[in-house]
Amino acid sequence: MRPPVEVCVFVVSLLAPGVLYTMNNVPALQQPLPILGMxxxxxxxxxxxxxxxxxxxxxxxPLFYVFAEFSFTCMVGxxxxxxxxxxxxxxxGFYLKMGEPHLSSAYAVMMSYWEGVVHFVLFLTIIHRMFGGKSYRSLGLLWxxxxxxHQIVLIPGVxxxxxxxxxxxxxxxxxPFFLLPFWAASLLFxxxxxxxxxxxxxxxxxxKKSLLARPVDLLLSLLLLAAMAFSVFRGFVVLDCPLDTCFTxxxxxxxxLKDPVGFPRVMMLVYLFYALPLLTLFIYGLNTPGCSWMLDWTIFFAGAMAQTQWCHIGASLHSRTPYTYRVPADKWLPVISLNVMLAAVPVLLALRCHANPSYFMKPVPRGQTNSKKKKN
Structure with missing residues (x-):
């Protein structure tokens, strides 16, 4: 009897440490071009x-091969x-010296933990559902x-x-690791x-209910507005806004935010130019019935914000970040609370949309139901 596919992928992924150890002890492979070729x-x-x-x-x-290959790189991370x-x-040691030195930064360490735990579990779960004939579309969008x-912060940041x-x-x-997720997203959407x-x-x-008659949606709208304000403020901060508030x-x-690694600066600009428009659309979706796109985009956005905020919070406290750039101990509570809120609000919004999606469904003739058969 053959083992399940997800078990095979798990076993293949465990080859990663052995490959790295071998390359770390073969001098001929420890040069820039051989590292890329290998x-x-x-x-x-x-x-x-x-x-x-x-x-x-x-x-x-075809997405199986993407998820399975990425499972291997998760173990590398x-x-x-x-x-x-x-x-x-x-x-x-060899790879940090001659391959990608930025992987020793605090941001990359936190990114590697996220890949090695969260992404790896997601991949195995998706593959299990894929070969079990179950839907994995939402999990795929989350990834x-x-x-x-991760990629749009990492590459420009480097x-x-x-x-x-x-x-x-x-x-x-x-x-390829930048392009493949876009291809996967286009297929899943x-x-x-x-x-x-x-x-x-x-x-x-x-x-027919107004926003005031939906207290959960009202609270989420207010939290989204707060997230927008915080994103705008920190965008101004990294753009060297001369206001005393930004300086303080x-x-x-x-x-x-002023760490020379570049990752926090890029992240704040991504929030300003990409997350901010999406947050605005989500407020519109909470106020306008029939916005079925909310069911997909809130999952996609929740995955994005959870990943970036995990890396940002962790790196701002990590010992590999120089002491002068870490969050001061006496400011942990307000800073960490605001950053956790920024990660939590999209997750709460996605959970709300999927717990009770009636408000976001397209209107159908009375007496019928709104459902679609699962297709993968």
Missing amino acids: GMVVLGFILLLLLFTVRNKANVD LTNALEQDGFLSGFM TGSSIA VIGKYGSNIRPAFWRNV SRPRQMPIITADKISVEQ YIYQFEPY
């Missing part, structure tokens, strides 16, 4: 193993995080939001930050959404 060879070999794993499966979803925090040694947010003068060929292996069966009468009743905040509350 990385491509290893990923190609992993793909062949995956093809062998599902050779008897019919109609394998977790190995890096554990070594940087002193739990392991002898795995990443694409998280992964895309280029404009202090590591920009030391970019090695191995850095360009991030290009194009697939039909699995909707609960709700009568038209119930939908009509929910959509960056020096006395969140000095990590």
Whole structure:
């Protein structure tokens, strides 16, 4: 009896530490171009193993290969995080010196933990559901939001930050990892959404309620407005706004925003130019019945904000961040509370949308139901 596919993927992923240890102890592989070439060879070999794993499966979803390959890189990331925090040694020294030096930064360590735990569990769960004939669309959207947010902060942050003068060929292996989540997101968004069966009468009743008659939605709208204000404020802070309030905040509350690694600055600009418009649309969706797109985009956005805020909060407190850029001990409560709120609000909004989606469904003729068959 063959083991489940997710078990095979788990076992293949565990090869990552062994590959890293071998490369760390073979001098011929510890040069910039050989590192990039060996990385491509290893990923190609992993793909062949995956093809062998599902050779008897019919109609394998192409996204399986994306999720399975990324599972392997998750273990690479977790190995890096554990070594940087002193739990392991002898795995990443060569790669940090001649491959991607930025992976030793506090932001990259927190990013690696997120990949090695959250993304890895997501991938195994998605693959289990995929081959069990169950829907995984929402979990996939959660991952694409998280992964895309990770890449659009990481790549520009490396280029404009202090590591920009030391970019090695191995850095360009991030290009496919940047493009694949966008491709996966386009596939997932194009697939039909699995909707609960709700009568038209119930939908009509929910959509006739004003915002004041929906206290949860009212509270979420206010929290979204607060998140918007905080995003605008920190965007101004990293753009060197001369106001005394901005000066006081960056020096006395969140000095990590001026860390020369570049990641916090890019993240605040991403919030200002990308998260802010989405937050505005979500407030519109909470006030306008029939915005079915809320059911997908809130999941995507929740994944993005959870990932970026985890990295930001963790890096601002991590020992690898120079002491002068860490959040002062006497300011932990307000700073961490505001950052946790910024991560929690999108998650709460996504949970609200999926717990009771009637308000966001398209109106249907009375007496019918609003549902779609699951299609993957």
